[in-house]
Amino acid sequence: VEVASLLRAEGASPVALEAALARVGEARWVFTAPGSPTYALRQWRATVVPHLLADKLAHGGCLVFSSAAALTLGRWTVPVYEVYKVGADPVWEAGLDLLAPLDMNVAVIPHYDNAEGGTHDTRYCYLGEPRLRVLEAQLPADAWVLGVDEHTVCVFDLEAGTATVAGLGCVTVRRQGSSVIVPSGKSLAMSEFAALAVGAAN
Numbered sequence: 001v002e003v004a005s006l007l008r009a010e011g012a013s014p015v016a017l018e019a020a021l022a023r024v025g026e027a028r029w030v031f032t033a034p035g036s037p038t039y040a041l042r043q044w045r046a047t048v049v050p051h052l053l054a055d056k057l058a059h060g061g062c063l064v065f066s067s068a069a070a071l072t073l074g075r076w077t078v079p080v081y082e083v084y085k086v087g088a089d090p091v092w093e094a095g096l097d098l099l100a101p102l103d104m105n106v107a108v109i110p111h112y113d114n115a116e117g118g119t120h121d122t123r124y125c126y127l128g129e130p131r132l133r134v135l136e137a138q139l140p141a142d143a144w145v146l147g148v149d150e151h152t153v154c155v156f157d158l159e160a161g162t163a164t165v166a167g168l169g170c171v172t173v174r175r176q177g178s179s180v181i182v183p184s185g186k187s188l189a190m191s192e193f194a195a196l197a198v199g200a201a202n
Contacts (some may be wrong), residue, residue, distance in 0.1 A: 002027075004098055009046035017047065024052045033066035038079045038093055050096050057098060057158060067110055071125065072096045076107040078135070083128040090134045102190050104154065105143045106197075107135075112147030113169055115163065136177060144197035146178075147172035154182075156190060163190050174202045 002021035006012065012020075024030060030053065032040070044050055053063060071077045076092035083090050091158045092107065099106055109132075111125040121128030124147065127135070136145070144196070148154055149169025155164050163188040171182040173196040181198045 001031075001178055003132055004030075006043055006047070006049075014046065021049070021052065021068075023046060024049060026057075027061070029062045029064070030199045031064040031066075032069040035068045036081045037068045037071040037077045038082065039096075040046040040069065041077065041093065042098070044072075044096075053096065054098060054101075054115075057101070058160075064097070070108050070110040072104045072108075073098050074104070074108040074146070075100065075143070078109060078125055078127065080125050080127075083131065084122075084147060086139070090127065090131040092135060092138055102158075102192060103138070104146070104190075106146050107139070107143070108146045108148065109172065110148045111150055133177065135138075137177070142149075144173060144175035144200070146193070152184065162187050173197050173200055 002023055003039045004020045004027070006017070006020040007177050009017065021082050041155065057063060063072055071080065072095050074095045075097045077095040079088065079091070082088040092195060097106070099108070112123065114124075115124045116122050117128075124132045136193035142201040144186070148155070148171055149167070152165065152167035152171065153162055154165055154171045164181050165184050167184055170184060173182065173193060175197045180200045182196070
């Protein structure tokens with residue numbers, strides 16, 4: 001395993017930038033995780049990283065996105081630092097939309113069952129229910145939320161066309177305020193996720 005370091009795309013030396021991009025491009029397995037999703041997106045979009053990630057999925061590579069990185073997977077992302085830490089109004093930012101080839105018009109929200117707030121609601125990656133409802137109202141009618149609990153993984157096997165939930169928690173398909181729970185140990189066809197989203201709203 002090697003580190004592809006790209007702390008800041010702007011101002012990076014051409015040699016360092018090309019070295020980082022080459023490592024991402026050549027890797028069969030790419031892992032990225034904690035931090036700020038909007039910061040990561042700003043750095044990646046200044047390069048060919050989004051193209052490299054999409055190409056990897058299309059040609060048999062493996063992506064492991066956790067925490068803040070998982071927020072970037074869908075068509076929309078939660079600017080969690082701006083909303084939770086700074087107090088900005090809840091608005092979506094554009095995500096990488098890497099799940100579009102799976103016909104998933106979705107926003108991925110990790111830390112879905114977070115309970116660190118104690119006296120205040122920090123579910124849904126520190127948003128809480130009121131702010132998640134504000135964000136949901138901004139989504140198109142056919143869009144939905146894929147919530148992944150902490151210590152939980154949702155594995156998409158693109159060759160098999162399946163999605164499997166594993167770990168301590170569950171995965172939640174939520175649309176227009178209504179939810180369907182997919183428990184740990186459950187495996188289903190990826191096409192079933194869209195059906196679950198439709199069912200959640202009906």
